[in-house]
Amino acid sequence: MSVAVADLGRGVDAVSALSAERGRRARRIRRWKSVGAACIAVLLLVWTLVPIYNIVMVALESKGDVFTNTIWPDQPSLGSFWIVITEGYWYLEHFWEQFGNSLYIGVGTVFFTLAIGSLASFAIGRMRVRYGWVLSNAALLTYVIPASFLAIPFYRIMQIYGLTDNLWSVIAAEVTFATPYAMFIFHQYGVSIPIELDEAARIDGASPVQVYWKIYLPLMAPALVAVGTYALLLAWNEYLYQFLLLSSKESMSVPVALAQFFNSDEAPWNYMMATAIVYSIPPVAIYYVFRRRMAAGLTMGGVKG
Amino acid sequence: MTTQTLDVGRPLLRRRPLRLPWRGGLQGSEYAWAVAFTIPYIALFLAFVAYPVAFGAWLGHEPSLYAELAQDPIYQRTVVNTILYVGIAVNVKMFGALLLSGFFMQRGWWVRALLLVFVLPWAMPALPAFISIHWMLNGQWGLLNNFLWNVFGIDGPGWLDTSRWLALGWVILSHIWKWMPFWTVILLAGRMAIPQDLYEAAEVDGATGLTRFTHVTFPLLANLYLVCTLLSTIFTLGDFNSVYFVSGGGPALSTHVLATLGIRNAFEVARPDLGVAAVLTALPLMIPLVLILMRKLRTTEVTL
Numbered sequence: 001m002s003v004a005v006a007d008l009g010r011g012v013d014a015v016s017a018l019s020a021e022r023g024r025r026a027r028r029i030r031r032w033k034s035v036g037a038a039c040i041a042v043l044l045l046v047w048t049l050v051p052i053y054n055i056v057m058v059a060l061e062s063k064g065d066v067f068t069n070t071i072w073p074d075q076p077s078l079g080s081f082w083i084v085i086t087e088g089y090w091y092l093e094h095f096w097e098q099f100g101n102s103l104y105i106g107v108g109t110v111f112f113t114l115a116i117g118s119l120a121s122f123a124i125g126r127m128r129v130r131y132g133w134v135l136s137n138a139a140l141l142t143y144v145i146p147a148s149f150l151a152i153p154f155y156r157i158m159q160i161y162g163l164t165d166n167l168w169s170v171i172a173a174e175v176t177f178a179t180p181y182a183m184f185i186f187h188q189y190g191v192s193i194p195i196e197l198d199e200a201a202r203i204d205g206a207s208p209v210q211v212y213w214k215i216y217l218p219l220m221a222p223a224l225v226a227v228g229t230y231a232l233l234l235a236w237n238e239y240l241y242q243f244l245l246l247s248s249k250e251s252m253s254v255p256v257a258l259a260q261f262f263n264s265d266e267a268p269w270n271y272m273m274a275t276a277i278v279y280s281i282p283p284v285a286i287y288y289v290f291r292r293r294m295a296a297g298l299t300m301g302g303v304k305g
Numbered sequence: 306m307t308t309q310t311l312d313v314g315r316p317l318l319r320r321r322p323l324r325l326p327w328r329g330g331l332q333g334s335e336y337a338w339a340v341a342f343t344i345p346y347i348a349l350f351l352a353f354v355a356y357p358v359a360f361g362a363w364l365g366h367e368p369s370l371y372a373e374l375a376q377d378p379i380y381q382r383t384v385v386n387t388i389l390y391v392g393i394a395v396n397v398k399m400f401g402a403l404l405l406s407g408f409f410m411q412r413g414w415w416v417r418a419l420l421l422v423f424v425l426p427w428a429m430p431a432l433p434a435f436i437s438i439h440w441m442l443n444g445q446w447g448l449l450n451n452f453l454w455n456v457f458g459i460d461g462p463g464w465l466d467t468s469r470w471l472a473l474g475w476v477i478l479s480h481i482w483k484w485m486p487f488w489t490v491i492l493l494a495g496r497m498a499i500p501q502d503l504y505e506a507a508e509v510d511g512a513t514g515l516t517r518f519t520h521v522t523f524p525l526l527a528n529l530y531l532v533c534t535l536l537s538t539i540f541t542l543g544d545f546n547s548v549y550f551v552s553g554g555g556p557a558l559s560t561h562v563l564a565t566l567g568i569r570n571a572f573e574v575a576r577p578d579l580g581v582a583a584v585l586t587a588l589p590l591m592i593p594l595v596l597i598l599m600r601k602l603r604t605t606e607v608t609l
Contacts, residue, residue: 040408041419048423051482054448055437069451116345123342127331135343135350140602142354144536144595146543148564149584152571153361154353176353179346184602208338237430240545244572255432262436262550269440276433287428288421 059273080274089271091261094249101167101246102236102253102279108171109178109235110228116175117182117227118220122212124183125190126198136183143180147173148240155244165247173241178231189223190216222293229290236283254279365581374582379558380566382469383583387562390477390548391541398481399534402488403526407518409493427486435550438479439465442551465552469559472552476560480547484540488533495529496522528601535598542587563587 060076068074082088087095120139124132154173155164163169197219201211217224239255246252252260258279261272331339374380409420426434441448444463453461465472499522507521523530545564548554554561554569561569563583571580 037408037411041415044405044419044423047482048425048486050448051434051437051441052425052429054441055433057448058437058440067446069446069454071448071451071455116349119342120346123339127335127339127342129331129336129339129343132343135346137599138350138354139346140599141595142350143602144539144598145354145358146539146564148543148545148568149587150354150357150361152567152577152580152584153357153364155571156364156577157353157357157360172349172353176349179349183346208335208342212342237432239432240568244568255430258432258436259550262439273433273437273440276436280429280433283430284425284428287424 055273055276058269059277061270063268063270080270081278083271084274084278089268091257091264091268092271092275094252094257095254095275097250098252098254098257099279101251102255104167105170105174105242105253106232106235108167109174110231112171112175113178113182113231114224114228117179118186118217118224119212120179121183121186121190122216125187126195126211126216127208136187139180139183142176143184147177147238151240151244154241158245164245165251167246167251169245170242170253171235173245174231174235174238178227178234181230182227185223185227186220189220193219225290225293229286229293233283233286361581361585364578365585367578367582370578370582371586373579374586379561380583382559383561383563383566384586386473386560387542387587389473390480390562391538394477394480395534395538395541397477398485399488399530399537401481402485402492402533403530405485405489406492406496407522409489410496424486424490426483427490431483431546432550434483435479435546438475438482439551439553442475466556469556472556472560476548476551479551480541480544483547484537488537491533492526492529495526499525532598532601535594535601539591539594539598542591 057071057073059080060078061073062075062077062079084092084095087093120135123129124135158164158169158172161169163172193216197215198211201215206214237255239259242253243256243259246256249257254275258272258275261267261275405423409416409423440446442464444450444461444466447464449464450461453459462468462471464475503521503525504517507517512520543564544562545568548560548562548565549568552560554565563586567580567584569580570583571577574580
């Protein structure tokens with residue numbers, strides 16, 4: 001028996017020694033982990049910020065500085081931004097008009113995407129119109145066709161419609177590519193709204209238009225915000241279709257003007273980068289403001305468990 | 306809820322839904338309204354999708370066009386570039402996003418702050434970002450070579466205008482830089498949706514670290530990862546901006562991909578039929594992808 005007790009004692013000692021060893025190991029691992037995490041964080045920061053640093057640096061350079069070997073301008077100045085804002089260079093003489101065009105395209109795209117997408121989703125998902133599945137498949141198919149692959153015939157079609165160099169041709173293009181996504185999100189979100197609400201309203205004598213306007217749309221508000229933000233950013237950021245469809249300086253949008261600037265031989269890079277920054281600020285601001293609401297649309301469902 | 310989601314997009318005959326919305330079916334004027342609500346979308350689809358697709362197919366229907374393409378050395382290089390570009394960019398980007406989404410699962414204010422910075426490339430428009438990268442890589446005045454010269458005393462090469470492989474490599478890197486944040490956010494959302502008690506149960510069973518990833522996280526993420534990879538393949542195949550603004554197809558037209566070559570043929574060479582034909586040669590790759598994707602997107606609750 002005494003042997004057994006002694007054994008037990010030794011056992012306890014061994015266990016406490018083991019747990020102390022384990023604690024040390026765990027601390028060591030934790031330290032290495034945090035060092036590793038810090039390294040990854042620094043690498044990620046550098047990776048992400050270098051091109052952004054470059055754009056800001058060039059924009060802050062004064063004219064003579066662009067073609068030098070410095071990695072920070074000798075005399076940083078906001079002069080380029082002033083030139084952009086006051087349209088003080090011949091490439092920028094229509095800057096605010098072009099900015100307005102971009103805005104016009106964005107607002108038009110948001111409106112038509114929301115209207116067409118929500119009407120179709122209401123008919124397909126809530127009213128279950130016959131052959132609705134054909135439409136959702138058509139939308140899905142459009143979603144997975146790369147837009148750039150359709151650009152050539154699209155351009156010819158717009159010539160046939162007589163819409164070249166017209167902002168509405170661009171709006172049509174952006175709505176075409178934003179609506180499938182809208183229908184996708186609306187459908188998923190609509191599933192979470194009880195159908196009994198529609199039925200109750202219907203029994204009370206509401207017409208489909210009233211159900212759509214007074215019940216469906218108000219309850220869909222979060223999805224509408226998410227999709228609206230998506231459509232606005234899509235229209236603001238898209239380049240290829242705007243480049244193909246808009247040709248005159250008065251009808252150009254900002255990205256087209258910027259690319260024209262980029263392709264010209266004599267390029268004042270500091271003005272161009274300043275233009276690029278002014279052009280980037282609205283979408284980045286909108287993104288950060290609506291991030292959570294967009295995420296609500298983006299992550300709904302997420303994965304199916 | 307789930308059954309309804311699964312049902313949509315399929316003929317109703319196949320499985321009877323548990324509850325019929327608008328019980329008793331649509332009556333009289335209601336049916337007319339439902340049809341009227343779909344008309345704007347039908348019109349949009351016919352005018353701006355179906356018509357251009359049919360027109361494109363008609364433009365590219367001549368077999369001689371494909372013979373012409375096959376003999377064109379630019380086209381041959383383009384095909385190789387497209388395969389490399391899509392294959393490398395998609396896989397590196399998605400695998401990186403998978404790892405980074407795990408990194409961003411950590412707690413702490415600095416992780417959240419870092420995520421906010423990390424998504425900046427995605428939040429900003431493509432054009433300014435790629436223009437900046439283009440100038441950064443300029444052999445004479447770009448930031449990269451200035452840095453190499455000032456810090457190491459090395460005279461860097463012209464990154465975009467001397468070698469095809471160098472330029473293509475930078476295009477791929479730029480694409481990854483721009484799009485990895487987006488997929489990281491999506492996969493992060495996928496990871497967050499995994500219930501915590503699964504991990505607790507796995508820990509009781511002794512799964513930690515790598516086993517936890519291979520036995521709990523990955524099986525649950527696998528479907529999402531697959532769908533994201535397929536979608537990303539299609540998006541990358543259609544990506545025009547990265548190539549057009551970073552390398553511009555140069556040096557000597559050696560880094561074009563199908564998306565940019567199609568536009569070049571159609572608008573710079575003024576041969577729309579040849580441009581459409583170049584794009585159409587991506588169909589053998591596209592069709593299986595699209596079919597699998599449509600199936601997957603209909604039956605999974607993945608939202609992008």
